[in-house]
Amino acid sequence: MTKYERLAQSLEQDIMQQVYKQGDRLPSIGTMAKKQGCSKETVIKAYQLLIHQHLIYAKAQSGYYVLGSPILPISNTKEFSLETGNPAIKATSLEDAKHCLSLAIEEYRESSLNLSLQGVQSLRQTLADFFFDMGIYTQESSIYLIQGVTQMLSFLSAIDFPNQHSYILIEEPTYSYYVQFLKSQSLPVLTITRDENGIDLTQLQYLFQHYDIKFFYTIPRNHNPLGTTYSTSMRQKIAQLALKYNVYIIEDDYFGHCSSTSHYLPLYYYMEGQNCIYLTSFSKTIPYLRIGAAIIHKDFKNTFEKLSHQSYYYSYQLPSLISQATLESYIKSSLYKKQTQQLQNHLKKDYQIIKKVTQNWDSQLIQVISSYSGYYLTIQCLVDINLDLFQTRLQQKHIKIARNERCFYDPSHFHPSIRLSLARIDSHDLKEALQIFYRVFLDML
Numbered sequence: 001m002t003k004y005e006r007l008a009q010s011l012e013q014d015i016m017q018q019v020y021k022q023g024d025r026l027p028s029i030g031t032m033a034k035k036q037g038c039s040k041e042t043v044i045k046a047y048q049l050l051i052h053q054h055l056i057y058a059k060a061q062s063g064y065y066v067l068g069s070p071i072l073p074i075s076n077t078k079e080f081s082l083e084t085g086n087p088a089i090k091a092t093s094l095e096d097a098k099h100c101l102s103l104a105i106e107e108y109r110e111s112s113l114n115l116s117l118q119g120v121q122s123l124r125q126t127l128a129d130f131f132f133d134m135g136i137y138t139q140e141s142s143i144y145l146i147q148g149v150t151q152m153l154s155f156l157s158a159i160d161f162p163n164q165h166s167y168i169l170i171e172e173p174t175y176s177y178y179v180q181f182l183k184s185q186s187l188p189v190l191t192i193t194r195d196e197n198g199i200d201l202t203q204l205q206y207l208f209q210h211y212d213i214k215f216f217y218t219i220p221r222n223h224n225p226l227g228t229t230y231s232t233s234m235r236q237k238i239a240q241l242a243l244k245y246n247v248y249i250i251e252d253d254y255f256g257h258c259s260s261t262s263h264y265l266p267l268y269y270y271m272e273g274q275n276c277i278y279l280t281s282f283s284k285t286i287p288y289l290r291i292g293a294a295i296i297h298k299d300f301k302n303t304f305e306k307l308s309h310q311s312y313y314y315s316y317q318l319p320s321l322i323s324q325a326t327l328e329s330y331i332k333s334s335l336y337k338k339q340t341q342q343l344q345n346h347l348k349k350d351y352q353i354i355k356k357v358t359q360n361w362d363s364q365l366i367q368v369i370s371s372y373s374g375y376y377l378t379i380q381c382l383v384d385i386n387l388d389l390f391q392t393r394l395q396q397k398h399i400k401i402a403r404n405e406r407c408f409y410d411p412s413h414f415h416p417s418i419r420l421s422l423a424r425i426d427s428h429d430l431k432e433a434l435q436i437f438y439r440v441f442l443d444m445l
Contacts, residue, residue, distance in 0.1 A: 003038055004045035008053075011046065015055055015066055026056060026064040053094065080433035081424040083400040085224065085375050087287045088424055091343075096335045097288070097326075103333065104325030117308040119145025119318060123328040127293055130331055134257060135265040136278060136295060144294045144304065145324055146317050149254050149279045152294055153178050153217070155307050155317070156250060156277065157187055162303060163246045165212035171199065173407030173414075175224050175252065178217065182409065191409050194226065196369045198234045201241070208245035215248035215277075220267055222255040222374030225407050225419035229261055229371040239270035247275065248300075254281045254292075255374045260344045273297040282327055284375070284423075285339055291319040291327055347373070350422045350430055357434045366441060375423045378404065379437075381416040385444050393440050399433055 001009075014020050027035065032043045047064050050056045057067050118124065124140035131138060146152050157168060168187055170178070171194040182189050190207060192199050207213060218238070221229035230238070242249050251267045257280065268278040274297055281292040296304050308317070330336040351372040358368050370377035381387075387403055394401055402421070405414040425433060 004042045004049065007036060007038065007042060007046040008049040011050060012053070012055060015050075020066045022066050024066045025062075026066070028063060052098075078398060078429065080397075080399040080429055080436075082420045082422075082433060083402040085284070085421045085423050087284060092286055092288065092339065093335075096330075096339065097286075100326050100329035100333065100335060101322075103329040104322060107329070108321060108325045117305075117318060118143065120321070120324045120328065123324050126328055126331050130257075131295065135269040137269075138273065138295050142273070142295055142298065142301075144296065144308065145319050146279075146292045146294050147290050147319050148283065148292050149252055149281050150177055150181075151317055152279055152292070153250070153252075154181055156215070157182065157185065159303065159307055161214045161248055162300060163212075163214065163248065165214040165247070167211050167213045169207060169211075169213050169216040169247075170409060171218055171223075172409055173225055173404055174217070174409075175219065176406040179407060179409050189409055191413070193413070194223070194228075196226070196228055196367075198228070198230050199238075201234065201237050204238065205241050205245075208241050208247050213245075213247045215250050216242065217250045217252065218267070219252045219254070221253065221261055221264060222259055222371070222376065224254070224376055225402070225404050225417075226378045227370035227372075227374060227376040227419075229264070229373065232263075232265070235265070235267055236270050239267050239276075242275055243271060249276045251276060251278045253278060255284055256280050257282075258285050258340050258343050258374070260348065260373050261371070268295065274299070285336070285343060286327070286330065289319075289323045289327060291323045346427065347375075347422060349427050350425075353427060353430050354434065357431055357438075361438055365445070366438075369417075375421050377420050377422075379418045379420060381418075381441075383445065385416055385441070387416055387418075390440065390444055393444070394437065397436050397440060399436060399440075401437075 011020075011026070020026060026032070026047070029040050029043045029047070033040045036043070047056065047058070051058065055067055056064050058064050121140065123145065124143040127143050128138060128140045166188050167190050168182065169190045169192060170182070172191040173194065190211060190213065192203060192207060220235055223229070238249070241247070249267055249271065253266055256266065266278065268276045273295070276297065277300070278295040279292065283290055283292065327336075330339070351370075354368070354370075354377070355372070361368070365381075365383050367380040367382060368377060369380055391401060391403065402419045404417040404419055405411060407419075408414045422430070
């Protein structure tokens with residue numbers, strides 16, 4: 001580490017510990033150089049590094065001041081955030097982000113907002129190659145850029161499908177916001193139970209055969225909230241049944257390109273794109289970009305074109321030009337691959353901690369459900385427990401969690417369970433949080 005990096009690190013610690021508070025003026029370059037016994041050039045470089053880290057800013061002919069920042073602590077109390085799947089902005093390298101944003105502005109500085117409703121063509125061409133490496137063989141003409149999976153689900157639920165069927169089949173539990181949307185719209189819904197082993201394929205075939213199901217919404221891997229992944233044979237069978245009974249599959253692979261699941265092929269692959277709409281998001285990897293993609297088969301194109309035009313008037317679904325351009329820069333520069341690899345390495349470390357801590361938990365009382373890939377895992381309570389009181393006591397210990405009853409369309413199907421997310425907790429805090437979690441659980445018995 002260089003002298004200026006050591007100085008910047010020391011000053012960063014001073015800022016975090018509020019030796020220098022928001023709005024405080026830092027010592028002048030000359031004063032700091034004398035205090036540290038270094039050259040003025042070292043101080044200048046250290047201050048510039050802190051500017052790049054958004055910790056301080058320079059005011060002309062005045063000096064350097066501490067910037068107000070969301071990463072500065074507001075209290076000395078440690079918080080364990082296990083309730084949200086939305087990663088913090090700081091999870092993305094600021095330098096990488098600035099580089100890609102600069103490339104995006106330079107690349108599209110002559111462009112206007114006169115875009116196709118599918119999105120920027122060059123990004124869609126880039127994504128076609130990107131998806132090819134994931135086993136999704138498609139052309140740019142089948143790729144639509146979207147703001148997010150949630151918005152697309154609401155559009156798809158409201159329109160007619162080519163099979164002219166009416167029921168929407170969902171896993172239970174599943175993505176809570178979609179459950180709430182379906183309830184609010186009073187749409188015809190069927191459910192199928194999903195647990196650590198997947199779903200009952202015999203029941204799935206019965207539902208496909210005896211009900212006019214428009215589509216089956218599924219999260220095959222890194223399931224929200226269970227954290228599990230369908231086996232290869234189960235994915236193959238689901239694809240076969242959907243094609244046999246003319247049921248569409250909406251495959252929510254929101255975390256797919258961040259997952260470390262080896263030799264994984266999506267449902268879209270097994271269905272060769274027929275009767276399958278593939279959805280994914282890039283916001284879990286680059287949290288300041290709200291952007292995702294939908295891949296549709298050509299037989300569904302007319303319906304999807306209608307959807308795109310309707311959304312233009314009622315709820316604009318296309319991501320901003322700068323978001324599309326920045327994502328394109330990320331992927332072309334290989335920085336996206338770097339970011340996903342860093343995320344996978346971080347999660348691998350987290351799951352090693354989880355396995356080590358939970359191996360001593362009483363399996364007659366509590367069960368950990370997960371595929372050990374992705375942000376989520378579910379803790380199943382095998383004994384009666386007052387979840388309201390449990391959650392309150394965890395909050396008193398500064399641990400935030402998400403309960404799973406909101407993920408069930410039928411509340412009577414809920415069994416006491418809690419979803420934990422790794423999106424916002426540091427690895428060095430995870431062990432402590434899990435230990436506290438289990439102690440509080442035992443105290444409840």
